[in-house]
Amino acid sequence: MRKEILFSPGPTNVPADILLEGAKRTIHHRTGEFAGILKTLTAPLKKVFGTDGDVFILTSSGTGAMEAAVANFVSRDDEVLVLNIGAFGKRWVNILKIHGLNPEVIEYPWGKTFNLNEVREKIKNKTYKAVFCQLSETSTGTVNDIKSLGEILPEETLLIVDAVSGLLSDEFQMDNWKVDVCASGSQKGFMMPPGLAFIAVKKDLEYLKNPSSFYFSLDSAKKSLNKGQTPWTPAVNLLYQLVKSLKMIEEEGTDNIMKRHKQLAKITRFAVKEMGLELFSSSPSNGVTAVKVPDGIDGTLMLENISNKYGVRFANGQGEYKGKIFRVAHMGYVNVPDVLMALSCLWLGLNEAGAKIDSSAIAKTLDSIKNAAI
Amino acid sequence: MRKEILFSPGPTNVPADILLEGAKRTIHHRTGEFAGILKTLTAPLKKVFGTDGDVFILTSSGTGAMEAAVANFVSRDDEVLVLNIGAFGKRWVNILKIHGLNPEVIEYPWGKTFNLNEVREKIKNKTYKAVFCQLSETSTGTVNDIKSLGEILPEETLLIVDAVSGLLSDEFQMDNWKVDVCASGSQKGFMMPPGLAFIAVKKDLEYLKNPSSFYFSLDSAKKSLNKGQTPWTPAVNLLYQLVKSLKMIEEEGTDNIMKRHKQLAKITRFAVKEMGLELFSSSPSNGVTAVKVPDGIDGTLMLENISNKYGVRFANGQGEYKGKIFRVAHMGYVNVPDVLMALSCLWLGLNEAGAKIDSSAIAKTLDSIKNAAI
Numbered sequence: 001m002r003k004e005i006l007f008s009p010g011p012t013n014v015p016a017d018i019l020l021e022g023a024k025r026t027i028h029h030r031t032g033e034f035a036g037i038l039k040t041l042t043a044p045l046k047k048v049f050g051t052d053g054d055v056f057i058l059t060s061s062g063t064g065a066m067e068a069a070v071a072n073f074v075s076r077d078d079e080v081l082v083l084n085i086g087a088f089g090k091r092w093v094n095i096l097k098i099h100g101l102n103p104e105v106i107e108y109p110w111g112k113t114f115n116l117n118e119v120r121e122k123i124k125n126k127t128y129k130a131v132f133c134q135l136s137e138t139s140t141g142t143v144n145d146i147k148s149l150g151e152i153l154p155e156e157t158l159l160i161v162d163a164v165s166g167l168l169s170d171e172f173q174m175d176n177w178k179v180d181v182c183a184s185g186s187q188k189g190f191m192m193p194p195g196l197a198f199i200a201v202k203k204d205l206e207y208l209k210n211p212s213s214f215y216f217s218l219d220s221a222k223k224s225l226n227k228g229q230t231p232w233t234p235a236v237n238l239l240y241q242l243v244k245s246l247k248m249i250e251e252e253g254t255d256n257i258m259k260r261h262k263q264l265a266k267i268t269r270f271a272v273k274e275m276g277l278e279l280f281s282s283s284p285s286n287g288v289t290a291v292k293v294p295d296g297i298d299g300t301l302m303l304e305n306i307s308n309k310y311g312v313r314f315a316n317g318q319g320e321y322k323g324k325i326f327r328v329a330h331m332g333y334v335n336v337p338d339v340l341m342a343l344s345c346l347w348l349g350l351n352e353a354g355a356k357i358d359s360s361a362i363a364k365t366l367d368s369i370k371n372a373a374i
Numbered sequence: 375m376r377k378e379i380l381f382s383p384g385p386t387n388v389p390a391d392i393l394l395e396g397a398k399r400t401i402h403h404r405t406g407e408f409a410g411i412l413k414t415l416t417a418p419l420k421k422v423f424g425t426d427g428d429v430f431i432l433t434s435s436g437t438g439a440m441e442a443a444v445a446n447f448v449s450r451d452d453e454v455l456v457l458n459i460g461a462f463g464k465r466w467v468n469i470l471k472i473h474g475l476n477p478e479v480i481e482y483p484w485g486k487t488f489n490l491n492e493v494r495e496k497i498k499n500k501t502y503k504a505v506f507c508q509l510s511e512t513s514t515g516t517v518n519d520i521k522s523l524g525e526i527l528p529e530e531t532l533l534i535v536d537a538v539s540g541l542l543s544d545e546f547q548m549d550n551w552k553v554d555v556c557a558s559g560s561q562k563g564f565m566m567p568p569g570l571a572f573i574a575v576k577k578d579l580e581y582l583k584n585p586s587s588f589y590f591s592l593d594s595a596k597k598s599l600n601k602g603q604t605p606w607t608p609a610v611n612l613l614y615q616l617v618k619s620l621k622m623i624e625e626e627g628t629d630n631i632m633k634r635h636k637q638l639a640k641i642t643r644f645a646v647k648e649m650g651l652e653l654f655s656s657s658p659s660n661g662v663t664a665v666k667v668p669d670g671i672d673g674t675l676m677l678e679n680i681s682n683k684y685g686v687r688f689a690n691g692q693g694e695y696k697g698k699i700f701r702v703a704h705m706g707y708v709n710v711p712d713v714l715m716a717l718s719c720l721w722l723g724l725n726e727a728g729a730k731i732d733s734s735a736i737a738k739t740l741d742s743i744k745n746a747a748i
Contacts (some may be wrong), residue, residue, distance in 0.1 A: 001622075001630070001631070001634060001707070001709060003389070003709050005711065014390075015377070016388075016390050016393050019390050019393070019394065020393060022395070023394055023397030024397075045679065084538040102479040103614070162470075175449045248375070252375045254466075255375070257375070260375060278597070279417075310709070310710060310711050311709060312711055315747055331377070333377065335375060335377050335684070335685060336684060337379065337684050337685065337686055337715045337718070338377075338715070339721050340714070340718040340719070341711045341713055341714055341715035341718075344711070344713070344715075344740060345711050347740060347745055348740065348743060352744070353742050357739035358737075359736075359738070359740045359741050359744075360734075360737055361735035362733075362736060362737055362740060363734055363736055363737040364730075364733070366718060366721060366722065366736060367733050368559065368725070369722060370722055370725050
């Protein structure tokens, strides 16, 4: 029997109640019925991002929302800065270059967060149009301190944050933290299938009149939104699922969602350390825990075995870290029992790969949960 | 966040792929399209039961299939024998009485299987029209030895088996084991929602011309089946799900399904014993493990806490065993990671209820899995 549970940082597990919404009849999007659905999404989406501004729903992956952020807020001659701490930091650079910009980049070793003092130095002598960074860098399981970054940037510099994997697992308050533009996607904290992306824009922030993308033009999106529409054909059935997703998020409450992810991350980190393994990140996120593969073990083979044998899918390292780190995501529709399952299967998989790890690591994890120590 | 996983012996967890089939358009049942669907179900259903005879699909719970077995094969003046080892054995008695029969009953204490020698004695001096029993008695997690029972019954005595919870988790071979009639339901080994029941009838076995039920008349059912129909309006969308269920069963293979349940039962029994708890049944089934609640613990409160806190739903004892035993079902869409989750949460719940159980019980269970000892 093939039964798969995802502990990958996107796609994540989708509740059956959300899946089933996708099976409803597809309505036409140039109707009042559609406008009604779109309208119900406005308030809860703003709440999730923590903004009074607009949140646009795009039919794309999270990368599309990143491209929208670039295409609508910076132009080819703008001076921009990227704080690159991993694969998705590099993605900002690549998108900016495609759009004709020549970004300055402060690059950090994978597993590290940015250094605020270095950023302070950098912005002393130059006023950037925008700074691009990640809330959570998915490739390394690292969370950045966006709040502090927002505090040091001058008013005229836009803070543009990729919160594709971070939103709804690591704390994020768009307006309070002085974030101007934020990109996210449906297949992480929203507990949805992939296919939708979000771009949140600070209230009254102006879009470029000549954006460098047609599909991702927020000027078009805004004009349509005012009429209860989207400029192009939207993924209607995914929007039904988003309605349900936002209801579930509302029911649990964002504070509780944050608490849950904090606990899941704590349990995972505790168990991993008890197993004698080393965390990869010096600033671990609450959505995904990156762990160094022990010496002498082929991480790729180990993950394949765990997936084939137990149907438990963790994520491999990306780029040069493939086989050298693995990532246990605990974002979205995940609870303590799920994480206990994941850790038991991780323990089995590590031992099956040749590591000699005592089962007391799992026992101690259970003890700590029992004693409410984690 | 409320996330529930069922370790109850029906309903059981339904895979999303099966759930989604239920969202397809409802077709009319007096059509060739419907007949085509019904036809595709014939061969795989026979295979699951291990019979060359007909398998009728009823829109009812498993109890409906039990009533169909009574209504179509025995009449008010027949001498029948019930081997009653628990709540569902008692159900045979109640159904038979409603239909005007006065069954003889050999009753066994809950947790025990029937005694073949006693049955042998009983059938020595009297020829019964039928013997009624369970493959797996869900209330006590006990499997009966149907094969041996089939061997000792005379040709003229019908062997009528309730395999509602047993089918697809405990071994069952209808024709090879000389079973004449078998009842089952959709919400256990078939990994489906409740709503469908099955009654399998040995090839060429005749139905009563005047069955004591209108709705459950197999004479009507057989006439309809020959035309690719059901006599009354069927639960069409559940039939879509049954098509998918049977495909999944075919893909895994019944031998593998049996092996899987055997392993899940072994792991559960091993862990429970390591926790110092006692199995309730002397002949434990592979679909559900019944366990005595330790002294001084209120089983009902403990199960409520586990359900509320972890979303893990075990089953309480029935009747006078409520609060005194609990049942961990591992039937249907369940794998090793699921059982590890269940056992970890059981351990937490037991300790939270005041039991002092060392976490080494879970560690030793993991060790045994690692060493392929269970």
